Amino acid sequence: MLRIIVALFALVLFTAPADAAVKVVATLPWIGSLAKEIGKDRVTVTTLVKTSQDPHSIEARPSMIAAVRRADLLIYNGLDLEVGYLPILMESARNPAINPGNAGNLNCSVYVDPLEKPATASRENGDVHPLGNPHYHLSPANIKKMAIGIGERLAKVDQANAGFYRANTARFVAQVDHKMKEWKGRKLQGKRFVAQHRFFEYLAADFGFRIVGYLEEKPGIPPSSAHIQALVSSMSGHRPDAILSTEYHDRTISGFVSSKTGVKSVIVPHDVGANGSRDWFSLMDSVIKSLE
Numbered sequence: 001m002l003r004i005i006v007a008l009f010a011l012v013l014f015t016a017p018a019d020a021a022v023k024v025v026a027t028l029p030w031i032g033s034l035a036k037e038i039g040k041d042r043v044t045v046t047t048l049v050k051t052s053q054d055p056h057s058i059e060a061r062p063s064m065i066a067a068v069r070r071a072d073l074l075i076y077n078g079l080d081l082e083v084g085y086l087p088i089l090m091e092s093a094r095n096p097a098i099n100p101g102n103a104g105n106l107n108c109s110v111y112v113d114p115l116e117k118p119a120t121a122s123r124e125n126g127d128v129h130p131l132g133n134p135h136y137h138l139s140p141a142n143i144k145k146m147a148i149g150i151g152e153r154l155a156k157v158d159q160a161n162a163g164f165y166r167a168n169t170a171r172f173v174a175q176v177d178h179k180m181k182e183w184k185g186r187k188l189q190g191k192r193f194v195a196q197h198r199f200f201e202y203l204a205a206d207f208g209f210r211i212v213g214y215l216e217e218k219p220g221i222p223p224s225s226a227h228i229q230a231l232v233s234s235m236s237g238h239r240p241d242a243i244l245s246t247e248y249h250d251r252t253i254s255g256f257v258s259s260k261t262g263v264k265s266v267i268v269p270h271d272v273g274a275n276g277s278r279d280w281f282s283l284m285d286s287v288i289k290s291l292e
């Protein structure tokens with residue numbers, strides 16, 4: 001009898017986490033990575049966007065709808081970065097749990113004070129940042145707020161494991177503080193860069209460097225030749241340290257500007273998975289190394 005009870009207990013132990021796991025759908029790789037780091041074996045995470053894709057131009061697919069339909073918790077970047085596909089997924093999925101206002105819907109941008117917030121939201125001429133700069137995840141200051149937000153939401157959706165999620169969140173935040181001491185010692189302070197896209201502003205604010213020009217005239221809008229000519233001439237006068245772009249950007253223009261000015265062009269890893277990064281910490285290690 002005892003043997004049967006032990007066997008049954010072992011079976012319950014073995015099967016319970018998988019059966020009871022909270023089904024998380026994350027839009028971007030860094031969000032999926034954070035959810036897994038805090039939820040560990042109590043969550044299953046489906047990430048909709050691949051690192052190789054441009055996060056501004058994702059199309060809704062049937063497999064994404066199926067994932068959102070099954071989700072207990074949908075976690076997304078917000079600030080309209082997912083506006084091209086997420087509303088369609090949510091409408092098609094017909095899953096009340098993940099509708100705005102419910103515990104299963106977490107817009108991470110509510111924890112951020114957005115940079116470059118315009119007085120009035122506008123997509124004039126195709127601007128892809130109508131609510132302010134949505135690329136806040138390369139900031140250690142912001143990522144701690146994200147971790148706490150995700151941990152608290154998991155605790156709400158799955159109250160039986162609230163203590164587990166909070167302990168993992170505290171561990172994550174402590175690791176950010178620990179790594180920040182190492183990162184702050186790196187020589188980024190006072191550097192000057194030209195960027196293809198407005199992607200590095202929160203990072204610049206945390207680490208004390210400046211973005212002094214952009215290849216794009218407005219976020220997501222290809223530059224005119226007049227803009228590039230003016231940029232090349234200003235860069236020749238006061239040379240920046242590098243031109244920054246990401247792996248999903250077309251490198252024709254950055255290559256052209258680099259050849260005209262002699263300023264090196266650098267591909268900065270933009271999300272978890274880029275340059276072989278396994279999680280947000282190895283992503284940041286790689287980002288900082290690329291800027292040195």
Ligand SMILES: [Zn+2]
Nearest residue numbers: 056128198219
């Ligand atoms: Zn953008």
